[in-house]
Amino acid sequence: MSISLEGRSHVLQCVTKLCSGCSAIAQIADLGTEGCKMVTKAHICRLYDRFEELDKSNKGSLSREDFQQIGELAVNPLGDRIINAFFPNEKQSLDFRSFIRILACFRPTVKNKLADPNAPEPINSRNNKLRFAFQLYDLDRDGKISREELIQVKSAMRLQ
Numbered sequence: 001m002s003i004s005l006e007g008r009s010h011v012l013q014c015v016t017k018l019c020s021g022c023s024a025i026a027q028i029a030d031l032g033t034e035g036c037k038m039v040t041k042a043h044i045c046r047l048y049d050r051f052e053e054l055d056k057s058n059k060g061s062l063s064r065e066d067f068q069q070i071g072e073l074a075v076n077p078l079g080d081r082i083i084n085a086f087f088p089n090e091k092q093s094l095d096f097r098s099f100i101r102i103l104a105c106f107r108p109t110v111k112n113k114l115a116d117p118n119a120p121e122p123i124n125s126r127n128n129k130l131r132f133a134f135q136l137y138d139l140d141r142d143g144k145i146s147r148e149e150l151i152q153v154k155s156a157m158r159l160q
Contacts, residue, residue, distance in 0.1 A: 047103065051096050061093035062086075077156035081136045088135075105132040 073079040104123040
């Protein structure tokens with residue numbers, strides 16, 4: 001999915017209007033209350049470039065196979081679990097919006113003591129990070145980490 005110069009210009013214009021409610025960038029506008037501070041325009045452009053690099057078949061989405069081509073994940077004992085976290089509910093592909101939402105879990109949390117307590121929880125909140133980490137261990141997605149699941153992780157880590 002190569003994007004033309006005009007297309008890239010449009011994406012940059014939309015990113016510039018991210019906090020102003022541009023409908024074309026709505027796919028990433030729900031990154032939480034800290035969305036404008038949490039992800040910079042340059043960061044979004046780098047993520048989009050990386051998304052395009054990973055999309056070897058130029059279909060505008062990523063598959064598990066695309067992630068398996070990342071060397072760091074291929075050698076990581078938890079690589080398959082990390083990849084599975086990108087594909088909840090047996091999804092087979094991942095669009096750019098979902099790609100950013102998952103990667104936002106890895107962004108540092110923003111501590112804002114003046115934040116509105118009624119505002120939605122940011123995507124990179126401590127609670128969301130914990131949920132994401134929990135998913136890595138809860139293989140059968142039953143909401144519990146069984147003894148067997150814990151032993152599997154321990155065994156995988158020992159092999160490295």
